[in-house]
Amino acid sequence: MAIDLRVGLLGYGLAGRVFHAPLITTTPGMRLTAVVTGDPGRRAQAASDHPGISVCDDIDQVLAGGVDIVVVATPNRSHVPLALRAIGAGAAVVVDKPFAPTAEEGRRVVAAAAEAGVPLAVFHNRRWDSDFLTVRHLVDTGALGRVLRLESRYERWRPAVREVWRESGDRQDAGGLLFDLGSHLIDQAVWLLGPVSRVYAEVDARRPGAGVDDDVFVALTHVDGARSHLWASSVAAQLGPRLRVLGDRSAFTIFGLDGQEQALKDGLRPGAAGWGQEPPEAWGRSGIGEGTTVVPAVPGRYEVFYRQVVDAVRDGGPMPVDPASAVRVLELIEAAALSAAEGRVVEV
DSSP, rough: OOOOEEEEEEESSSSIIIIIIHHHTTTTEEEEEEOOOOOOHHHHHHHSSSTTOOEESSSHOOOOOHEEEEEOOGGGGHHHHHHHHHHHTTOOOEEEEOOOOOSHHHHHHHHHHHHHHHEEEEEGGGOOOOOHHHHHHHHTTTTOOOOEEEEEEHHHHHHSSSSSGGGGOOGGOOOOTTTTTHHHHHHHHHHHHHEEEEEEEHHHOOOOTOSSSSSSHHHHETTTTTTTEEEEEBSEEEEEEEEEEEEESEEEEEEEEOOOHHHHHOOOOTTTTTTTTOOGGEEEEEETTEEEEEEOOOOOOOOHHHHHHHHHHHHOOSSSSSSHHHHHHHHHHHHHHHHHHHHOOOOO
């Protein structure tokens, strides 16, 4: 019987506590052995949530204790140095999104992993959202015909600026919605419709006192001619459809967010009854004009990510998200920032 892969989790905020730790601890073949956090409350919570783990002060303690995989779920500015430290120690690495503050730094991490011969992946988990998997199925089966336009939104109503690092204007924090939700939006668009040739963007800070962008629109022209129109906003008092896909044969529209994040917050775990399943009232509709029909939602599957990590580390297979694709997302984020700053279309 194979011995479980030992996992060290760096960071126990929203990403570490809600997303990574529950998925790691429910994935066969891996075992959470250590968590790094300096916050006393989070240290106590990590020890309570996962009895028997080591709660450490820094990555050096984790590496000294022996781990096979390091998961970097710390604030964005520390992603690159921590990933490089883990790679230097020979551990496989998972980095939360955004991969790095710049594409250049992302390429440096990819090169270091390749030179060291260690597996590296980026946690673009929204590829396994129910709504996106449903769209992927419709596109792959030809139900919509040739896709002409993808409209994708992560919108919310948060009119007050919060005192958190994600609201910081420091470039190394890679804060703001273009880096945060934009990473998911752009990754999904490229994963669905392929390479991009042109980028246009409008990036604004709308709320009083906002130090980073909180209202973003990005338009991608894909090499095959399809277009993606992507929105992320903290000032959307009314929400648009989560996804609307227009094809030359039919269209698909769905509202609301995938339920896996809330399920994880509520304590539900992969394998539990109903995991990943969306209620029928949340399903999207496909068709032409008023003649639409309900499309049963493909279940969400965040657990696929870490199952593939186990297979990759043990058997040398592909990691679930190629880090080169995460670098391409960063390149498109930088192109969008340039477009917004100069008011022009940027050729990729």
